[in-house]
Structure formats: C-alpha cells, structure tokens
Amino acid sequence: MSLADVGFVLLRVLGPVLVILLILPIPMWVERRGAALIQDRPGPNRVGPFGLLQPLADAVKFFMKEDIVPANADRFLYVIAPGIAVFSAMTTFAVIPYGATATIAGREVPLIGADVSIGILYLFALTSLSVYGIVLAGWSSNNKFSLIGGIRSSAQIISYELAMTTAAAGVILVAGSFRLTDVVAMQSGTWFGFLPRWNVFPQFLGFVVFYVATFAETNRVPFDLPEAEAELVGGYHTEYSSMKFAMFFMAEYINMIVASALTVTLFFGGWTLPGFHPEGLGGVLLSVVIFAAKTAFFVWVFIWVRWTLPRFRYDQLMRLGWKALLPLALVNLLSTAALVVWGVL
Amino acid sequence: MTARLVFDVAAGLAILFAAVMVVHRHPVKSVLALVVSFFALSVAYVMLSAPLIAALQVIVYAGAILVLFLFVLMLLNVPEEVRQKSGRPIHHTLSALAIVVFAAVLLGALRAHGATNAAPSTSPLTGEVAPVARLLFSEHLLSFEALSILLLAALVGAFALARREGRT
Numbered sequence: 001m002s003l004a005d006v007g008f009v010l011l012r013v014l015g016p017v018l019v020i021l022l023i024l025p026i027p028m029w030v031e032r033r034g035a036a037l038i039q040d041r042p043g044p045n046r047v048g049p050f051g052l053l054q055p056l057a058d059a060v061k062f063f064m065k066e067d068i069v070p071a072n073a074d075r076f077l078y079v080i081a082p083g084i085a086v087f088s089a090m091t092t093f094a095v096i097p098y099g100a101t102a103t104i105a106g107r108e109v110p111l112i113g114a115d116v117s118i119g120i121l122y123l124f125a126l127t128s129l130s131v132y133g134i135v136l137a138g139w140s141s142n143n144k145f146s147l148i149g150g151i152r153s154s155a156q157i158i159s160y161e162l163a164m165t166t167a168a169a170g171v172i173l174v175a176g177s178f179r180l181t182d183v184v185a186m187q188s189g190t191w192f193g194f195l196p197r198w199n200v201f202p203q204f205l206g207f208v209v210f211y212v213a214t215f216a217e218t219n220r221v222p223f224d225l226p227e228a229e230a231e232l233v234g235g236y237h238t239e240y241s242s243m244k245f246a247m248f249f250m251a252e253y254i255n256m257i258v259a260s261a262l263t264v265t266l267f268f269g270g271w272t273l274p275g276f277h278p279e280g281l282g283g284v285l286l287s288v289v290i291f292a293a294k295t296a297f298f299v300w301v302f303i304w305v306r307w308t309l310p311r312f313r314y315d316q317l318m319r320l321g322w323k324a325l326l327p328l329a330l331v332n333l334l335s336t337a338a339l340v341v342w343g344v345l
Numbered sequence: 346m347t348a349r350l351v352f353d354v355a356a357g358l359a360i361l362f363a364a365v366m367v368v369h370r371h372p373v374k375s376v377l378a379l380v381v382s383f384f385a386l387s388v389a390y391v392m393l394s395a396p397l398i399a400a401l402q403v404i405v406y407a408g409a410i411l412v413l414f415l416f417v418l419m420l421l422n423v424p425e426e427v428r429q430k431s432g433r434p435i436h437h438t439l440s441a442l443a444i445v446v447f448a449a450v451l452l453g454a455l456r457a458h459g460a461t462n463a464a465p466s467t468s469p470l471t472g473e474v475a476p477v478a479r480l481l482f483s484e485h486l487l488s489f490e491a492l493s494i495l496l497l498a499a500l501v502g503a504f505a506l507a508r509r510e511g512r513t
Contacts (some may be wrong), residue, residue, distance in 0.1 A: 123406075
C-alpha cells in the first residue's frame with residue numbers, strides 16, 4: 001500500500017466526519033430560525049446577517065462557561081459519557097455511501113468510509129451503543145432527574161430499536177445484502193418509466209415505522225422524554241455545563257444527520273436519481289450534492305416536527321413502540337417477503 | 346502482521362476487562378467492564394474474519410442485554426459491595442484449591458488442543474453473512490428452530506411468573 005493509497009483511505013474516512021463537524025452549525029442555525037418561523041417571531045438576527053453567526057457565538061459562550069463536576073458524581077464516567085455520545089454518533093457515518101465512485105488519478109475511490117459486508121448491522125451496533133453515553137451521563141451525575149432521564153432513555157432506545165431494525169429488514173430482504181452500496185445500487189432506475197425504484201414506494205409502511213423510530217433513537221421531540229424539561233429539568237444532561245453539555249448537543253445533531261442520511265440510503269435511493277448517470281468528477285460531485293440535498297430535507301423534517309408536535313407521555317411512547325410500530329414493521333416485513341417470493345420485487 | 350497485533354491487543358483487552366468485571370466491587374462498573382470486554386471480543390471476531398458474529402456480539406450483548414442489566418442495576422440503585430472477610434480458614438483453603446484445580450484443567454485443555462497456534466486459519470468467506478445463513482437454514486435448521494421455540498417458552502414462562510406475582 002503506497003502513501004497515496006493511505007491518503008485516499010484517510011480522505012474517504014475522515015472527509016465526511018470533518019464535513020459533518022464543519023456543517024454542524026447550519027442545522028443548529030436552521031433549528032433556531034425554523035423554530036422562530038413556525039412560532040411567528042424573528043428568532044436570532046443580531047449576530048451576522050440573518051443571525052448566521054449565532055452558532056459561533058454559542059460555541060464561544062460554551063467555551064467560556066465554567067466546567068462543573070458535581071460533588072458526588074462518579075468523576076470518570078461523568079467525563080467520558082459525552083465522549084461516548086459523540087463517538088458513537090460520528091463513527092456511524094462510516095458505512096453510508098455518500099456519492100458515486102470517483103476516479104481520481106487513475107484510482108477508483110468509492111465515496112464511502114468502509115464498504116463492509118455487514119454495513120447496516122455495523123450501524124445498528126453503534127446506534128445501540130449510543131445509549132451508554134446517555135445512561136452513564138444520567139447515572140454518574142448523582143442526580144435524580146438525570147437518573148430518571150438515563151433510565152427512560154435505555155428503555156426507549158431498546159424498545160424502538162426493535163421496530164427500527166424490523167423495518168430496515170424489509171429493505172435488506174429486497175436488496176439481499178447488508179452492504180449499503182448494494183442497497184443504493186438496487187434502487188437506481190425506474191418502475192413504469194417514471195416512478196423511481198426507491199424502497200419507499202413498495203415499502204411505505206416500513207419507511208414510516210423506520211422514520212418514526214429514528215425520532216425516538218435520536219431523542220427528538222415528540223420522543224425526547226430522556227430530557228423532558230417540563231418534568232426532568234434537563235434529563236440526563238441536567239448537571240452538565242460548558243463544553244461537556246455542548247458535546248451532547250453536538251451528538252444530537254450528528255445523530256439527526258446520520259439518521260436522515262440512513263433514511264435516504266435505505267428508502268430514497270441514496271445518491272441516485274432516475275436518469276442521472278454520474279460521469280467525470282463533476283458528476284460525482286453532483287451525486288454528493290444530491291445525497292446532501294435529500295439528507296438536508298429529512299433534517300428539516302426533524303426540526304419541523306420538533307416545533308409542531310407536543311411531547312408524548314411515557315406510557316403513550318411505550319404503547320406506540322410495542323403495540324403499533326412493531327406490529328406494523330412485522331406486517332411490512334411479511335408483505336415484502338411475500339412480494340419477493342412472488343417475484344414482484 | 347498488523348492483523349495479528351490487533352487480534353492480540355483485542356484478545357488481551359477482552360481478558361483484562363473480563364477480570365476487571367469479576368474483581369470490581371461496584372456492580373455498575375462490572376457491567377461496563379463487561380461491555381468493554383465484549384467490544385474487544387467483537388474486534389477479535391473481525392480479525393478472525395467473522396464480521397457477522399462480531400456485529401451480532403455488539404448488537405445483542407453489548408447493545409441490548411447489558412443495557413438491560415444496567416437498567417435493572419440503576420433502578421434498584423445497587424450500592425458498592427462491601428468486601429466481607431470470612432474468619433474461617435477452611436473457606437480460604439477451599440477457594441484456593443478451586444482456583445488451582447480450575448487453572449490446571451484450563452491449562453491441560455489448552456495443551457491438549459494446541460492453543461499455541463496462531464489464530465485459526467479460516468477461509469475469508471466462512472464468517473460472512475451468506476454462508477452463515479445458508480448453514481443456519483439448511484444443515485442446522487432443526488436445532489435453530491428448536492432453540493427459538495426454547496427461547497419463546499422461556500419468554501412465556503417469565504411472563505406467566507411475573508403476572509402471577511402481580512395479582513397477589
């Protein structure tokens with residue numbers, strides 16, 4: 001392996017992570033301005049044009065705040081918990097294909113961190129680890145509100161993970177592979193000449209269940225019970241301040257982006273578009289732009305829903321997860337299996 | 346070469362944290378040590394070209410079962426164990442004897458089955474998804490289904506027990 005190969009691998013792996021970190025202020029800004037739009041008020045508009053520099057001002061503020069560790073907290077776990085949250089959020093992006101295969105200097109560079117055969121399983125493995133960040137934060141803070149937030153989070157994530165994986169199983173069934181590049185490749189082209197071959201059309205039910213479950217997995221309204229401020233102060237991050245709090249904040253936004261990217265990959269054809277054949281470097285760049293645009297749309301839906309729907313009660317959350325989403329995901333899986341057996345899909 | 350090094354480090358970490366799990370006095374810390382141990386095990390599986398098992402190890406054990414353990418420990422708020430010293434010498438003798446016997450059995454087994462070899466040479470595809478699935482649904486179909494029924498029975502049994510207790 002030459003130095004250039006190492007360089008390309010580093011670029012493939014670190015590129016998307018760095019880009020996500022760099023664009024992270026944008027969804028934060030969109031969240032605040034979007035909230036203002038929906039609530040019919042101006043929102044942040046003092047720092048820079050349209051308040052665009054607000055996230056930067058927030059970051060400076062986070063850095064300047066005192067970093068407090070509560071007196072009876074478990075120091076070690078308290079410090080590593082936000083790290084776990086950010087780590088599991090960032091590493092999930094590695095297996096999502098974010099563009100067509102580029103040919104740079106005579107080398108084929110597939111735009112994906114690692115095209116592994118267990119792609120989607122790797123993703124689910126890391127999302128299931130993300131719960132440790134929240135649970136440990138809640139427990140190590142030595143605060144009742146934090147503890148309840150952590151406990152809620154572990155129950156919630158385990159419950160919704162079932163519905164989410166079962167919904168995704170329908171896609172895997174049709175693609176016949178856990179490899180996400182295969183999932184994307186299988187969704188290129190059209191049905192009847194106009195309908196894109198996206199999984200969302202034959203498996204609309206699966207898409208709805210999956211997308212609803214991602215809201216619970218990312219702790220977003222209407223399922224943000226681990227941090228429900230009306231009853232738990234701040235939930236699992238009640239005791240966190242300064243950059244440690246900011247890390248939980250970052251993890252939430254990265255999780256949102258990854259969840260949107262995964263939804264696009266599984267149900268909306270990833271970077272493909274009917275009639276679009278990437279040629280040359282320009283075409284490859286265009287494929288990345290298509291992927292980013294689709295992802296941005298779903299990030300916007302996350303924000304839209306947050307400022308539109310009220311929060312669920314905890315028993316309602318559990319009832320929805322176990323008695324509605326899981327059976328619906330199973331119906332989707334069975335109907336998809338039937339379609340595959342009959343040779344329709 | 347690098348692969349071997351990664352395997353050795355992962356295996357070493359798995360053993361180290363398994364020991365921490367046993368020795369640590371705080372139940373929550375024990376669970377976390379077990380999580381790290383499972384994670385290291387999963388890295389070892391990847392190095393043995395069994396990525397499917399590696400993913401399942403993390404999803405099922407680290408991601409679901411141990412989270413439930415943690416959930417219960419936190420709900421019950423189990424405090425740090427107080428190390429008790431039993432005054433009777435017979436306890437010490439018996440436990441020392443048990444450790445020696447166990448170590449002897451372990452060493453004997455390792456000797457007999459030649460664990461001194463490097464990681465078993467598997468063909469690169471045996472641990473992939475499709476071959477495992479094919480074996481599971483052809484050769485081992487009966488045992489696979491029997492196991493799932495066993496798990497279902499255990500589930501129903503647990504539910505029945507919990508219900509009966511709730512009624513009284």
